[in-house]
Amino acid sequence: MSKFEFAPMPNSEGYFGEYGGQIIPPELKQAMDDISLAYEEIRQTQAFQDELMQLFQDYVGRPSPVYHAKRLSDQIGGAQIYLKREDLNHTGAHKINHCLGEALLAKHMGKKKVIAETGAGQHGVALATACALVGIPCEIHMGQVDIEKEHPNVTKMKILGCKLVAVTQGTATLKDAVDSAFVAYLENPTDYIYAIGSVVGPHPFPAMVRDFQSIIGREAREQFQTKFNQLPDVITACVGGGSNAIGLFTAFLEDEDVKIVGVEPAGEGLDTHRHSATLTLGSPGAIHGFKCYVLQDENGEPLPVHSIASGLDYPGVGPQHSYLKDIERVQYQSVTDQECLDAFMTLSQVEGIIPALESAHAVAWAMRQAREMAPEQRILVNLSGRGDKDADYVADKLGL
Known part of the structure; x- marks a missing residue:
């Protein structure tokens, strides 16, 4: 028995202790809840688990x-x-682990576009790769500073067929790329899915990305x-x-x-x-x-x-x-x-x-x-x- 006692990680409202949750506008809450429900349904199916494990072995x-x-x-x-x-x-990089899961989830939900941010470009490359694999359009927002710094990954994303959006506001780095991607996602949360690139963002993403990783x-x-x-x-x-x-x-x-x-x-x-x-x-x-x-x-x-x-x-x-x-x-x-x-x-x-x-x-x-x-x-x-x-x-x- 471990000496450590853990609260639910997360609880039903997406909180890890006092952290996490959904601090979001009402129009986004339904979209997040739909993603959460779809994820809980699909992750229990043997077909999803088998497909993901096969891709982990034979593709990754x-x-x-x-x-x-x-x-x-x-x-x-x-x-x-x-x-x-x-x-x-x-x-x-490790990013492909959750990007494959997110792309399969987007396909399962019938989404028409996957939107995301990237900093160093590893998440962007991995998501563009996963979207090419499942056949869903991909749009990546990246700070101009990072575009100039991480040129090899920028080239890869373009080759993989994703739409790259250069973000110039603020410090033109990762936080600003997240802001920009969220704005684009809010234009049509019904048809788009925001594939968050880390264990951050509103519930269910911190738990979902963790599970895949x-x-x-x-x-x-x-x-x-x-x-x-x-x-x-x-x-x-x-x-x-x-x-x-x-x-x-x-x-x-x-x-x-x-x-x-x-x-x-x-x-x-x-x-x-x-x-x-x-x-x-x-x-x-x-x-x-x-x-x-x-x-x-x-x-x-x-x-x-x-x-x-x-x-x-x-x-x-x-x-x-x-x-x-x-x-x-x-x-x-x-x-x-x-x-x-x-x-x-x-x-x-x-x-x-x-x-x-x-x-x-x-x-x-x-x-x-x-x-x-x-x-x-x-x-x-x-x-x-x-x-x-x-x-x-x-x-x-x-x-x-």
């Missing part, structure tokens, strides 16, 4: 392997570092038990909205001997305004239709945020992460842009694995933590994506 390439980063571990000293290789999935943790738990007959001592993942992290964490929440750590972007420093450390420095508030920790001003307006990783620069965070922080089941720590860059280059040159800048945050924290642990202990990092999209940006930044 699951299960993704757990890899011992031995040279990295030897170089650092201390604990052994293992990587859950979500970067090897089709489209190069939870295959990461289920696989990793079984892989570790098969290989070592025990679980990792520590598991960790980067946290922006938090989908890859909750995907890994869910299977281990009741294992009290497993330390769980989410890694946020400290950007240019927690003592500056140039970070996205929502759980570290934020406070409870509301954003994009749900309650969570938010980096906000005295009027409750979201603050501008920064991260070298486009997929992490979001002023809110998943409601389940907010709840897990409050009950102290998960610790949330942070890594600076410079630490992230150092980990990016180290993993690339020591193991021949180029990680996404998002994932490099978790790698950086694991490298820091490993030195404080014994050589027989093990850290499992969710390597949520590959760094193809970031290679040119990093090369320019470092003058390579």
Whole structure:
């Protein structure tokens, strides 16, 4: 029996403790409730489960392997570092896990268009891929800053046939892309579906995206038990909205001997305004239709945020992460842009694995933590994506 006692995650109204829910206009509530009902119906059917599992195996390439980063571990000293290789999935990241589920749900509901936001472009590429597979038009909203920074993913989205909408208002990054996508969705919520790209937004999306992503943790738990007959001592993942992290964490929440750590972007420093450390420095508030920790001003307006990783620069965070922080089941720590860059280059040159800048945050924290642990202990990092999209940006930044 675990020492941890959890409230429903979520309850019938979509709350994880005090976080989550549906803070939305009346005209949107019916649409969200319809999605929730359709999801609860379809997820119970064997046909849906079989189709999704077949796609995971034959299309995505699951299960993704757990890899011992031995040279990295030897170089650092201390604990052994293992990587859950979500970067090897089709489209190069964990995002395909929930995008396939959302696309199948849209098809089941008879929707005529799928709308979404993207930051680093991984969600956009994965959703465009899934929509091409099931034959539904796809529209992706992306901040102009991120379009310029993540050009390889922009090209892929266009090749895959999606309509790309450049967002220039505000800071022209992820939050503004979410705002823009919501406006487009509200034009016709009956015929459109908003396929949210993380465990954020109004109910049912935080739970639904988590459910699709939870295959990461289920696989990793079984892989570790098969290989070592025990679980990792520590598991960790980067946290922006938090989908890859909750995907890994869910299977281990009741294992009290497993330390769980989410890694946020400290950007240019927690003592500056140039970070996205929502759980570290934020406070409870509301954003994009749900309650969570938010980096906000005295009027409750979201603050501008920064991260070298486009997929992490979001002023809110998943409601389940907010709840897990409050009950102290998960610790949330942070890594600076410079630490992230150092980990990016180290993993690339020591193991021949180029990680996404998002994932490099978790790698950086694991490298820091490993030195404080014994050589027989093990850290499992969710390597949520590959760094193809970031290679040119990093090369320019470092003058390579």
